Amino acid sequence: MRKKLKNRRLFAVLFMIIVLVPLIPLALVLIQSDTDLIALPPPDLQGHLPLSYAMTSPGFSRMLKNHQATLSDIGQLLWALQGITHGSRFRTVPSAGGTFPLEVFIAHGGSSSLDKGCYHYKPQNHEIERISLNYSQNDLLSAFYEEDYEVVLNVTTVFFVHAEYSRTTDRYGGRGVQYVHLEAGHAIGNFLLQLTSMNLKTKVITNFTSEKIQELFNTTFTPLVTLPLGSSTDIFSISPVHHGIHPSDEVELTVEQAISRRKSVRDYTNGTIPYAVVSNILVESTSIMFLIGNNSQLDVRLVAGEVNGLDSGLYYFDLGNKSLNLTSLGDLQSELQTAGLNQSWIGAAQLDIVISADIDWINSHTDSVYSHRVLMFNVGMVAQNVYLKCASYGLGTVSIGAFYEYDVANTVNSPDGFVPFYIMPVGLTMESNV
Numbered sequence: 548m549r550k551k552l553k554n555r556r557l558f559a560v561l562f563m564i565i566v567l568v569p570l571i572p573l574a575l576v577l578i579q580s581d582t583d584l585i586a587l588p589p590p591d592l593q594g595h596l597p598l599s600y601a602m603t604s605p606g607f608s609r610m611l612k613n614h615q616a617t618l619s620d621i622g623q624l625l626w627a628l629q630g631i632t633h634g635s636r637f638r639t640v641p642s643a644g645g646t647f648p649l650e651v652f653i654a655h656g657g658s659s660s661l662d663k664g665c666y667h668y669k670p671q672n673h674e675i676e677r678i679s680l681n682y683s684q685n686d687l688l689s690a691f692y693e694e695d696y697e698v699v700l701n702v703t704t705v706f707f708v709h710a711e712y713s714r715t716t717d718r719y720g721g722r723g724v725q726y727v728h729l730e731a732g733h734a735i736g737n738f739l740l741q742l743t744s745m746n747l748k749t750k751v752i753t754n755f756t757s758e759k760i761q762e763l764f765n766t767t768f769t770p771l772v773t774l775p776l777g778s779s780t781d782i783f784s785i786s787p788v789h790h791g792i793h794p795s796d797e798v799e800l801t802v803e804q805a806i807s808r809r810k811s812v813r814d815y816t817n818g819t820i821p822y823a824v825v826s827n828i829l830v831e832s833t834s835i836m837f838l839i840g841n842n843s844q845l846d847v848r849l850v851a852g853e854v855n856g857l858d859s860g861l862y863y864f865d866l867g868n869k870s871l872n873l874t875s876l877g878d879l880q881s882e883l884q885t886a887g888l889n890q891s892w893i894g895a896a897q898l899d900i901v902i903s904a905d906i907d908w909i910n911s912h913t914d915s916v917y918s919h920r921v922l923m924f925n926v927g928m929v930a931q932n933v934y935l936k937c938a939s940y941g942l943g944t945v946s947i948g949a950f951y952e953y954d955v956a957n958t959v960n961s962p963d964g965f966v967p968f969y970i971m972p973v974g975l976t977m978e979s980n981v
């Protein structure tokens with residue numbers, strides 16, 4: 548009897564060793580796939596394409612050829628949209644009060660490096676979380692209008708920027724909505740530059756049926772923009788000969804270096820900034836693809852303090868012929884600082900850029916909520932370029948969205964119907980190379 552019991556125990560132990568132990572790795576894989584987190588390769592922070600060239604070679608195209616993205620392509624673009632770059636949580640784009648309302652998703656049709664499915668970017672560990680394996684192409688297409696069908700149908704990977712408005716509106720009330728849209732514009736701007744650096748393209752789609760996209764990703768976050776990933780159908784190669792040239796002989800930063808060094812800087816050192824640098828920042832930062840309207844809906848003004856080659860005063864930057872025109876002489880920076888809730892960096896900087904947009908034009912549209920949102924994307928894209936140009940010159944800047952609109956408009960003599968959305972001080976720092 549006792550012998551029988553012993554044999555049974557021995558059998559049980561042998562069974563565990565022979566049958567169950569080999570199953571442990573499989574169980575671990577299953578547990579891991581249950582968590583559905585996929586690590587992305589670290590982003591390339593060096594790149595190769597100088598920022599100026601990318602800024603003057605837009606990464607968009609109406610028609611796209613499919614591009615089979617690798618996991619590192621996908622990771623790089625997700626990083627440009629929302630990757631963590633400084634501190635423990637600050638990102639490639641600014642965020643009002645660090646409220647981080649943006650969330651990025653992708654729908655991927657399947658490739659050797661990533662299974663077909665819907666994924667959610669997790670910036671903290673630079674990884675993606677699988678929301679669903681597989682999805683119906685028809686469900687995806689049903690979210691779009693006819694003019695965008697073909698482009699979405701043709702590509703394997705589609706990026707989506709969503710927003711959780713309450714993160715920002717809980718802090719800033721109704722104004723938070725505007726802040727969220729500006730932030731999305733910053734992210735779109737980065738995405739386009741990153742694409743250009745990778746010789747890839749997108750069509751920026753801002754009009755779709757939100758509910759369908761929310762269903763696809765099983766989320767309540769509001770989709771703001773869809774970015775299908777492809778390459779151009781035109782023969783296109785980047786050559787410095789055809790693009791803007793950096794005014795100094797310094798080798799400027801690449802797209803990736805500028806994005807990774809972008810941050811808000813509010814402490815400036817004394818000195819002057821050369822006019823050529825200011826002019827280059829204005830010209831290149833405003834060379835954006837307008838997602839709605841054209842450059843006549845934007846107004847860019849310069850309040851110059853310590854600019855070498857420019858008298859202190861107010862200047863109007865003509866977006867059409869890219870020229871700077873004197874409006875009035877005198878020190879307006881302290882008045883602008885007062886209108887800007889006395890944020891001292893406005894007065895301390897060598898100059899301030901004020902970006903306004905034509906709200907009367909928006910209000911004349913049937914869907915003014917949509918038009919307002921997309922116009923804010925335009926403003927955000929310009930402001931992101933200012934950040935990146937400043938990073939490239941080692942200058943400090945910050946996108947200031949909190950101020951008395953009426954007073955700022957008065958100070959910079961904004962045209963009728965235009966409302967200021969950003970004040971961007973630009974100041975010297977210890978790292979400046981101008």
Ligand SMILES: Cc1cc2nc3c(=O)[nH]c(=O)nc-3n(C[C@H](O)[C@H](O)[C@H](O)COP(=O)(O)O)c2cc1C
Pocket residue numbers: 637638640641642643644645725726727729730809810811812813890945946947948949950
């Ligand atoms: C829409 C918007 C409004 C902002 N308003 C202000 C502001 O009024 N004053 C300020 O100093 N910074 C402002 N910022 C900058 C944020 O405070 C900054 O982006 C955030 O602290 C994260 O830091 P980072 O830009 O270095 O990543 C704003 C940023 C955004 C996107």
